[in-house]
Amino acid sequence: MYKLTGVTKLYQKGRRTVPAVRDLDLVIEDGEWLAVQGRTGHGKSTLLNLLGGLDRATQGTVELDGTDLGALRETQLTRVRAEKIGFIFQTFNLIPTLSAAENVEAALIPLRVGHADRQARVAAALDSVGLADRAAHLPSELSGGQQQRTAIARALVKEPKVLLADEPTGNLDEDTRDEIIGLLEQLWRERGLTLVLVTHDTSLARQAQRVGVMSKGRLTIKQDNRPGPQPETHPVTAGHDPVI
Amino acid sequence: MFFATYLRRELRRRMRQAIFVALGLAVGIGLVVTVISASAGVKKAESSVLASLYGVGTDVTVSGPAPSFKAPPTTKGSTGGGTQIQITPSGAEVCVNGKCENAAGKTIQNLAPEYSPMKSADVADVARLHDVAAAAGGLLITDNTVTIPKDFGSSGGSAPPTPNSLSVDGVDTSHLTLGPLSSGTVTSGHSFTAADADSDVAVVDSGYATSNNLKVGSVITIDNAKFTVIGIVRQSQASSPNDIFIPLARAEALKAGGSTETGEVNMIYVTAASAADIATVQHEIAKLLPHATVTTAASLASEVTGSVANAAKLANDLGKWLAILVLIAAFAVASLLTMSAVARRGAEFGTLKAIGWRTRRIVTQVLGESVVMGVIGAAVGVGLGFAGAAIIAKIAPKLTATVPSSNGTGVNSFQSTSGGGAVRSIGPGGSSHVLAVPLHPSITGGVIALAVLLALAGGLLAGSFGSWRIARLRPVDALSQVA
Numbered sequence: 001m002y003k004l005t006g007v008t009k010l011y012q013k014g015r016r017t018v019p020a021v022r023d024l025d026l027v028i029e030d031g032e033w034l035a036v037q038g039r040t041g042h043g044k045s046t047l048l049n050l051l052g053g054l055d056r057a058t059q060g061t062v063e064l065d066g067t068d069l070g071a072l073r074e075t076q077l078t079r080v081r082a083e084k085i086g087f088i089f090q091t092f093n094l095i096p097t098l099s100a101a102e103n104v105e106a107a108l109i110p111l112r113v114g115h116a117d118r119q120a121r122v123a124a125a126l127d128s129v130g131l132a133d134r135a136a137h138l139p140s141e142l143s144g145g146q147q148q149r150t151a152i153a154r155a156l157v158k159e160p161k162v163l164l165a166d167e168p169t170g171n172l173d174e175d176t177r178d179e180i181i182g183l184l185e186q187l188w189r190e191r192g193l194t195l196v197l198v199t200h201d202t203s204l205a206r207q208a209q210r211v212g213v214m215s216k217g218r219l220t221i222k223q224d225n226r227p228g229p230q231p232e233t234h235p236v237t238a239g240h241d242p243v244i
Numbered sequence: 245m246f247f248a249t250y251l252r253r254e255l256r257r258r259m260r261q262a263i264f265v266a267l268g269l270a271v272g273i274g275l276v277v278t279v280i281s282a283s284a285g286v287k288k289a290e291s292s293v294l295a296s297l298y299g300v301g302t303d304v305t306v307s308g309p310a311p312s313f314k315a316p317p318t319t320k321g322s323t324g325g326g327t328q329i330q331i332t333p334s335g336a337e338v339c340v341n342g343k344c345e346n347a348a349g350k351t352i353q354n355l356a357p358e359y360s361p362m363k364s365a366d367v368a369d370v371a372r373l374h375d376v377a378a379a380a381g382g383l384l385i386t387d388n389t390v391t392i393p394k395d396f397g398s399s400g401g402s403a404p405p406t407p408n409s410l411s412v413d414g415v416d417t418s419h420l421t422l423g424p425l426s427s428g429t430v431t432s433g434h435s436f437t438a439a440d441a442d443s444d445v446a447v448v449d450s451g452y453a454t455s456n457n458l459k460v461g462s463v464i465t466i467d468n469a470k471f472t473v474i475g476i477v478r479q480s481q482a483s484s485p486n487d488i489f490i491p492l493a494r495a496e497a498l499k500a501g502g503s504t505e506t507g508e509v510n511m512i513y514v515t516a517a518s519a520a521d522i523a524t525v526q527h528e529i530a531k532l533l534p535h536a537t538v539t540t541a542a543s544l545a546s547e548v549t550g551s552v553a554n555a556a557k558l559a560n561d562l563g564k565w566l567a568i569l570v571l572i573a574a575f576a577v578a579s580l581l582t583m584s585a586v587a588r589r590g591a592e593f594g595t596l597k598a599i600g601w602r603t604r605r606i607v608t609q610v611l612g613e614s615v616v617m618g619v620i621g622a623a624v625g626v627g628l629g630f631a632g633a634a635i636i637a638k639i640a641p642k643l644t645a646t647v648p649s650s651n652g653t654g655v656n657s658f659q660s661t662s663g664g665g666a667v668r669s670i671g672p673g674g675s676s677h678v679l680a681v682p683l684h685p686s687i688t689g690g691v692i693a694l695a696v697l698l699a700l701a702g703g704l705l706a707g708s709f710g711s712w713r714i715a716r717l718r719p720v721d722a723l724s725q726v727a
Contacts, residue, residue, distance in 0.1 A: 045724075054598055054720040075602060082600020089723070093595040097253035102246070109246055110600040154599065 002028040002051060002162075002194070007060035009046050009217075020046035022217035024060070030161070032226070033188055033195040035208035036219070043217045044198040045166055051196055052085050052164045053077045064162070082110035086155030090167035092147040094139040100150045101126060101135035107154045125157035126150075129183060145176035149183065156187060163188070165197045169204055181207060251612050258585060262617050265578045269621025269702045270628055272574035273695045276567040277629020280694070281685035282636050283564075289683055302422050303522045305539045306370065306512035306529055308359040329392065336396045347392040354388045355467045355498060361508035366533055367416075370512055373528045375521035380419030381509030383495040384486070385412050387466050412466055413486040414495025414509075417441045422513040425477065425489050433460035433475035441491050446471040450478040452487040464488065467498050512536075571698065574621075578706035582614055586710040593714055594722025603715050610714060611707035618703020622696040629695060633685035640683045 009021040020043045028034055028051075038044050049055040050062050053069045062069045064084065069077060081087075086107075094103045104122045113121065126132050129149040139147050148168060155163055168184065169177040181204050188195045197208060205211045211223040255262045328339045329347055338347035364381055371379035387410040395401035415425050417436040425435070431450055446466075448458050453476045458464065462473045471490055479485035490498075496508055516525045522540050530538045586593070593606050 049720045049723075052598065054723070055718075078597070078600055078602050081598060087595075087598050089595070091591075093591060093598075093723075095250075095592055095595070097257045098250065102249060105246060106596065106601075107599045110602065110605070115245065158600075 001030050001065060002026070002196075003061075003063040004050075005061050005063075007050060007057045007062060009043075009050060009055065010058040019217045021050065021057075021214075024217075024219055026219065028194060028196065030194055031192045032210065033197070033208045035205035035211045036196065036198045036214055037200065037202070037205050037211060037222075038214035042214045043219075044214045047214065047219070048164050048166050048196065048198050051162070052087060053081050078110070082107075083158065084161045086158065086160035086163045088148070088151050088155050088163065088165035088168045090170040092139070092144075092151045092171070094147055094150055094154075096139055099136050099138055100131060100142065100146075100153075103139070103150055104154045104157050107158050111158060121157050122153075125153040128156065128187070129153045143176070144172050145179055148172060148176075148180055152180075152183065152187070156191070159191075160193070162194045162196070165195070165199075167199055167201075168197065169199065169201050177201070177204070247609065247612065250609060251616065254609075254613055255616060261581055261585065262613075262620075265581050265706070266617045266620040266624065268574040268577045269618060269699050270624035272567070272571040272702070273622055273625025273699050274628025274632055275570050276698060277626060277687060277691055277695050278632030278636065278685070279564060279567045280691050281629065281633040281687045282640075282683070284688070284691075285633075285636070285683045285685040288686065302426070302513045303516040303519075303540060304514040304525050304529065306362075306366075306514065306533060306536050307539070308357075308362045308510040309535050309537070335401075336392055338392070348394040348396065349392065351389060351391045353467060354390075356386050356388060357384065357499060357510050359384065359510035361510050362512065362533065362536060364507040364509055366536075367509060367512050369532055370514060370529055373525065373532070375517045375525045375528065377515045377517045378419060378422060379512055379514045380416040380422040381414075381492060382416065382423050382511035382513060383414030383492055383499060383509050384511055385414070385495060385499055386410065387412055410466065410488065411486045412488045412490060412495060412498075414492040414499075415447075415489045416492045419513075422515060423511070424479070424486060428477035428479040428485070430475050431478045433473070435475050435477070436489075436491060440474075442493050443491060444469065444471045444494060445474045445491070447475040447477050447489040448473050449485045449487050450476050451485065466490070469494075469498055571702070575702045575705050578614070578617070578702055579709040582610070582706040582710040583713055586610060586713045590717060590722040593717055594719040597717070597719035598723065606714050607707075607711040610710045611704065614703040614707030614710065615700060616703070617706075618699040618701075619696075621702065622699030625699055626692055626695050629691070630687060633687055636683065636685050642682055 004024050004026040007021055007024040007026075008019060011018045011020055024047070036044050036047060046055065050057055050069075051064075053062075053064075053072070056070045061071075064080065067080070069080065072080065094100075095106060098106065101122050104125050105118055108118045108121060123132065123135070126135050129152050131146060131149050131153065134142060134146055134150075137146075139150070142150065148171075152168075163184075165184070169180050172180060184195065184197070185207055187193065195208075197204070199205055206223075209224070209226045210221055212219045212221045329352070330337050330339060330344070334346075336347040337344040338350055338352055339345075362381075367379055367381040370376060388407045389410075390405050390407040392405055393402035396405065413424060415423060415436060417440050418438050420426065420436060425447065428449075430447075433447075435447055436445070446464060448464070453459065453473070456464075458473055458476075460473055460475065464471050464473060466488065471488075471494075477489070492509070499508065512529075514525060514529065516522045522542070526538050526540050526543070529536070596606055597603070
């Protein structure tokens with residue numbers, strides 16, 4: 001479970017200080033799917049980076065399962081990323097010299113998994129995204145959709161608790177986008193992942209349990225399809241009760 | 245396994261750059277190997293000259309002052325001691341102790357020391373010095389023979405005659421490991437023994453023996469004294485070997501010419517107790533024998549001129565600095581290319597950090613790539629070094645050396661000859677030798693080890709710059725750059 005309390009992230013742009021995220025209080029339950037929408041430059045990716053431990057908050061705390069990520073040393077943070085968090089990027093970010101299988105295997109290297117176990121898990125991960133027959137192919141030999149499937153397999157092979165996806169369909173055509181949306185939904189349901197997804201794609205966002213919109217660094221929940229009583233749409237900034 | 249696969253694939257992807265970096269390192273390494281091997285070859289040539297002059301085990305050589313040179317009188321009525329030739333209107337005359345007679349057709353023999361004498365007791369004094377392990381006396385003399393043409397000195401007569409010179413070295417038969425004879429190899433017969441101290445026996449240089457049809461058992465004449473050849477000795481090609489070695493006591497007797505003035509030497513060969521003591525020994529002897537010239541192999545080497553010295557200078561100065569500059573350039577290019585590659589791979593490293601790779605692991609990967617390029621550079625560089633050394637050995641001209649004589653007033657001048665032989669001519673204050681000093685660059689295991697270490701250091705240095713960049717790389721920055 002994520003718990004963000006009073007999170008602010010400021011960037012220095014020349015002499016100006018730009019707030020990317022302002023006074024954000026937010027709780028994301030285990031197994032929840034949260035989609036974050038908003039215009040470019042309004043803090044969506046910054047929020048994702050804070051959740052992934054790739055960046056540290058200027059103020060406030062980001063807790064994952066009770067651990068304040070901002071208080072961890074870099075090596076500890078790296079460990080958390082290796083074990084608990086899977087990333088999916090808009091540009092796939094596959095290592096161009098490694099095959100699909102080796103790209104997936106790369107995610108297991110920090111976990112010191114034995115060679116045989118690694119191979120078995122890689123094969124299973126590629127199979128789960130429908131790429132068992134493309135294991136030996138280099139990224140350049142794969143289509144955009146296949147590359148993103150490989151990236152999803154890489155994110156899932158370590159069986160993370162959280163999957164953070166930044167515009168996962170942003171570089172895909174419509175058919176492929178639908179495939180990837182279907183795949184993400186299936187994996188989320190089957191594996192009970194906590195899925196936080198940043199997207200401009202409204203059709204993808206609609207699949208999520210909750211949809212929030214980032215505007216000028218503030219997050220407002222616009223839709224909440226979680227089971228149970230539906231709370232009113234409201235911003236989740238300081239001074240308001242966090243959405244739980 | 246994954247490390248090796250990733251490394252191999254990455255190097256294959258950047259093959260052109262990897263080859264460029266490896267070749268840059270290889271050229272630097274090759275140049276270092278070539279320069280060091282050439283320098284070693286020059287040093288070897290230099291050492292062979294020095295060893296042949298003073299013997300393998302000799303650390304310090306002491307020579308007497310140069311004999312004073314008097315210009316020969318050219319007018320009748322001049323007087324002086326010893327044998328002199330003078331030109332008169334009626335022709336050439338030879339004067340012995342002031343008594344002159346017509347020189348036409350006469351053969352004149354003169355036994356002259358190459359250096360002024362020192363007392364035999366000086367050898368014992370030197371041997372007693374604290375840091376001296378052993379000392380032996382030697383007497384270098386030259387037997388000059390000249391035949392005066394019948395019409396020499398008259399108007400339109402023959403040119404001045406050329407003296408026929410024979411170099412004779414008196415050897416201390418109780419210290420045969422010191423002095424020039426120690427560097428020779430006996431090819432026939434045997435060398436002296438301590439029992440030969442007063443015998444009329446001689447060991448002859450192989451070149452001299454060949455040109456004079458001498459063999460063991462032959463009899464040679466030096467200043468009217470007969471000596472039996474007991475051994476033929478082959479001396480260094482790089483030396484200007486003495487023609488004949490005879491026991492020191494016999495050389496002293498010849499030089500004294502029947503007078504009682506024996507017990508003189510003009511060379512003292514010294515071995516120091518240890519290499520570290522050589523400078524001290526040189527200083528102590530200079531204090532003990534203030535008029536003598538004290539030379540160490542090192543000081544002699546520093547005074548060597550001619551193409552041997554020029555080559556040594558070239559190798560040490562230009563070659564060394566050129567190699568260092570090329571190495572620095574190669575290291576700089578390797579470092580810049582590695583940093584540039586790391587910068588281009590920012591997204592890759594950012595992604596690896598995002599999926600949980602520790603910085604150390606990524607750095608190891610990059611260092612591994614650099615080290616592999618370094619190893620390839622070392623292998624190619626050593627090959628280039630061997631090729632360079634072979635080319636030098638093939639095309640380098642034979643070196644010449646000009647070595648100042650120990651007395652400081654003349655020179656032993658060495659010039660190359662086509663056959664690699666040596667010619668000695670007698671002149672005032674010293675003698676000159678003509679010889680060939682071949683240059684054989686040598687590559688030792690140490691040089692190869694140094695080359696490999698340098699290449700690895702270059703690779704590691706380049707990798708370190710890249711690693712420094714990776715360590716500073718924040719994944720969020722790398723990923724945002726991609727976005």
